[in-house]
Amino acid sequence: MGIKLYSLEVRGAEDLANAFRTAGKVQAGAMIVVAVAGMLNDQDRILELAAKTRMPVMYTNPEPVLTDGLMSYAADLPALARGAADYVDRILKGTKPADLPVQQPTKFELIINLKAAKQIGVTIPQSVLYRADKVIK
Numbered sequence: 001m002g003i004k005l006y007s008l009e010v011r012g013a014e015d016l017a018n019a020f021r022t023a024g025k026v027q028a029g030a031m032i033v034v035a036v037a038g039m040l041n042d043q044d045r046i047l048e049l050a051a052k053t054r055m056p057v058m059y060t061n062p063e064p065v066l067t068d069g070l071m072s073y074a075a076d077l078p079a080l081a082r083g084a085a086d087y088v089d090r091i092l093k094g095t096k097p098a099d100l101p102v103q104q105p106t107k108f109e110l111i112i113n114l115k116a117a118k119q120i121g122v123t124i125p126q127s128v129l130y131r132a133d134k135v136i137k
Contacts, residue, residue: 013042020049028055035061035074054120062111065136070116071124075105109133 006026008019023031033039033046040061047068050057059065059072083103091097113136117124129135 010039013045016042016045016049020053020055023055024053030056030058032058033060033064035059051116051119056120056122062109065111065113065116068116068119069113070120070122071110071112073108073110076107076109079107080105112136 004026006023006028008022008031010016010019020031031050039046040063043064046057047064049055050070051068056070057064059069059074061074062072062077065072087097087100090100110132111134112124112129112132114124115136
């Protein structure tokens with residue numbers, strides 16, 4: 001497919017600008033920001049750098065997209081919460097945690113923010129918009 005993947009390590013807020021600079025130098029067409037504690041704490045800075053550099057960014061959590069982020073593809077958080085609540089209920093009723101199977105998300109949501117797309121000059125194909133669970137205008 002001719003796609004090159006680069007891993008840009010960011011250990012703190014001070015590394016964010018450098019990561020976006022590096023992405024520009026290698027002519028990256030887009031970035032994926034993985035939802036880990038540091039990235040969640042620096043969400044506003046990431047959104048600012050994405051807008052400034054006009055870099056399309058996909059997030060693995062929906063929160064940035066509900067404000068100014070371009071798109072996210074993430075597990076359905078309410079469904080995860082319901083599953084966690086079920087496990088808490090079962091544990092409180094006596095089930096040993098070790099006896100509960102490991103579960104993984106089964107439902108994912110694609111959210112697209114058309115306002116953010118317009119701001120950075122990206123056109124989202126209609127076929128992708130049809131697949132989205134939520135489109136923010």
